[in-house]
Amino acid sequence: MVSVTVKVHGKSLIIEPKGRVSKLAALKRRLAIPLDCVRKASTAHVPKSKIYRSIRVGGTALPPHYAGRFYNFDDGLIFCALSDPDKCVSLTLEGFRYKEIIVQVDDKEEVAAMVRKALAGI
Template sequence: MALVSIDGNDLIVELEGLDKFWALKNRLAIPLAHVRGATSDPGIVREPKGLRAPGTHLPGVITAGTFHTDDGRVFWAVRDPAKAVVIELADQRYARLVVEVSDPRATVDLIEHAQRAEA
């Protein structure tokens, strides 16, 4: 599970518990100016993940870490697909973040509100 928050002009994603271990990361900070948008997308887990490096992928159990696709790097931290949020990025190490949150709708609303305030 990830905690998504806004700190000044940054989107902060903090992983909790064992997700830090599986993803080999504990925190990401992304400038809001580089966030293109966010959506709740339970179906994302069915998409091809690409090459894992480094990370963990046990189909139907957990996808966590960095995966390389034709579209760029994707950071994953998902166990429950129903709680997956996709955050699209520009000009960052990752092309997108796919994270599990406790309330996907509230997380998407938080990001959209922060983007409007940033503009």
């Protein structure tokens, strides 16, 4: 299972894959995203087309596990770390190398609320 931790540190959102296997699969130990680049946090179900209409640029794609960088034909470069699309938070970004980040977390509602609260404070 691919899962990450999300936390706010100063004016950045820090995303870290849990465990060695997830970090290896995603080819990332950590992502630091400036909060002013985050436009929206969503807990909506991630449609399969979001992943299936993408080309893996770096990382792992062994269905149903996806981790790493993908180029989506509709949205551009996205970062994914997920096994279950119902447990994901999607972050829409602007002015960052990824257009969207889709990550599986333990409590998607809690993480989305934390991100929204941090965005309201900037």
